[in-house]
Amino acid sequence: MTILSSIVKTILLVIIQGVTEWLPISSTGHLIVFASIWPLEPADFFEVFKVVIQFGSILAVLVLYYQKLNPFDKRKSLKKRKQTLQLWSKVIVGVIPAAIIGLLLDDIIEGYLSANFVIAVALIAYGIIFILVEKNPRQEKMETIEQVDYLSALKIGCFQCLALIPGTSRSGATILGGLYCGCSRTVASEFSFFLAIPVMFGASLLKVIKYFIKIGLFSFGQLFLLLLGTFVAFVVSLFAIKALLNYVKSHDFTIFGWYRIILGIFVIIFFYVI
Numbered sequence: 001m002t003i004l005s006s007i008v009k010t011i012l013l014v015i016i017q018g019v020t021e022w023l024p025i026s027s028t029g030h031l032i033v034f035a036s037i038w039p040l041e042p043a044d045f046f047e048v049f050k051v052v053i054q055f056g057s058i059l060a061v062l063v064l065y066y067q068k069l070n071p072f073d074k075r076k077s078l079k080k081r082k083q084t085l086q087l088w089s090k091v092i093v094g095v096i097p098a099a100i101i102g103l104l105l106d107d108i109i110e111g112y113l114s115a116n117f118v119i120a121v122a123l124i125a126y127g128i129i130f131i132l133v134e135k136n137p138r139q140e141k142m143e144t145i146e147q148v149d150y151l152s153a154l155k156i157g158c159f160q161c162l163a164l165i166p167g168t169s170r171s172g173a174t175i176l177g178g179l180y181c182g183c184s185r186t187v188a189s190e191f192s193f194f195l196a197i198p199v200m201f202g203a204s205l206l207k208v209i210k211y212f213i214k215i216g217l218f219s220f221g222q223l224f225l226l227l228l229g230t231f232v233a234f235v236v237s238l239f240a241i242k243a244l245l246n247y248v249k250s251h252d253f254t255i256f257g258w259y260r261i262i263l264g265i266f267v268i269i270f271f272y273v274i
Contacts, residue, residue, distance in 0.1 A: 006225060009040050014053050014229045018236025021057050022193070022244050024130065024172030024256045025263070029119045032166060033267055036116060044215055045222055047110065051207045052226055054200040056233030061193045063234075064241055068145075069194070083146050087194070093150050094157035094191075095198045101161050102199075106206065114166050120267040122167030127260030130172070133179055134252045141182035145190055152181040153191075160195060167264075170196065175253065185248040193241065 016034055020027040031050045040046045067073055071084040142148055148156075159177025163170035171192045178188025211218075218226065 003221070006040065007228065009038060010225045010229050011232055013040060014232040015236055017050070017053055018057060018233045019240045021054065022171055022237065022240045024169050024175050024253060025260055026123060026167050026169035026172065029123060029167035032114060032119060033116065036271070044211065048207045048211045049226065049229065052204045053229035053233045055204050056230035057237040058197050058200050059234045060237035060241060061197060064238065065193070087145065090148060090150055090153040091194050091198065094153040094160070094195050097157045098160045098164065098199055099202060102164055102203070105164065109164055116267055116271045118165065119167030120264040122165055123260045123264030123267065126168055126172055127257040127264065129176065130253050130257030130260070133176060134254045134257070138179060138182050140184045142187050143184045145187055148183065148187065148191055155181050156191060157195065160199070170199065185252065186245060189244060189248055
């Protein structure tokens with residue numbers, strides 16, 4: 001029964017992660033709140049689990065954008081291959097701020113900023129920001145991913161640092177950064193997806209190494225849950241990414257702002273009032 005319960009919890013957690021990872025509503029915030037109600041134990045394993053399953057989400061991006069992200073595709077012209085290499089170089093530039101700050105502050109964030117109250121405040125605060133940004137939109141200067149320049153990539157990367165605080169949303173922070181820099185909603189969303197590849201991979205690797213140093217190797221059961229979670233995250237992310245891109249073609253992000261505010265209020269009431 002314990003094994004079955006762990007499998008059910010794993011699938012539910014990963015469905016939540018796969019959907020919320022790409023929407024600007026904070027996957028980590030949702031996972032922490034869910035785990036507070038129905039925890040996946042032990043706690044040290046859950047800390048690794050909620051990050052490592054993001055690898056499945058990375059694979060979804062690589063599959064959906066294989067042609068756009070593959071600089072060695074022989075079907076591409078020389079110009080297109082050069083543009084793909086430039087895209088990767090911009091992604092690397094955008095990752096630098098979060099990589100530096102994340103490595104320096106990982107223990108502090110994990111130890112002090114994962115409280116439910118912090119998550120609630122971040123949900124509400126960035127929900128308000130999303131609504132305000134959409135009410136005062138900037139002129140769209142970049143309507144294709146190729147138009148994102150290196151300075152804009154760096155600025156979006158700096159916005160991504162905000163997502164180190166649980167409840168902020170990595171995709172939400174980078175999409176806000178993209179909108180601030182003049183990207184269309186589609187371009188801001190796609191560049192957010194691409195920035196996620198090295199960030200999620202690096203975060204997963206860091207968590208696994210720290211777990212091995214502190215605890216040791218995974219048990220067979222834990223390894224099974226990680227593999228199951230990664231697979232489910234991959235499948236769910238395929239649908240979530242397509243759904244978001246279809247949505248932003250004709251809608252703005254206001255609804256996500258209101259959702260964040262409502263969820264943040266719910267977290268405060270559930271954990272501190274009831």
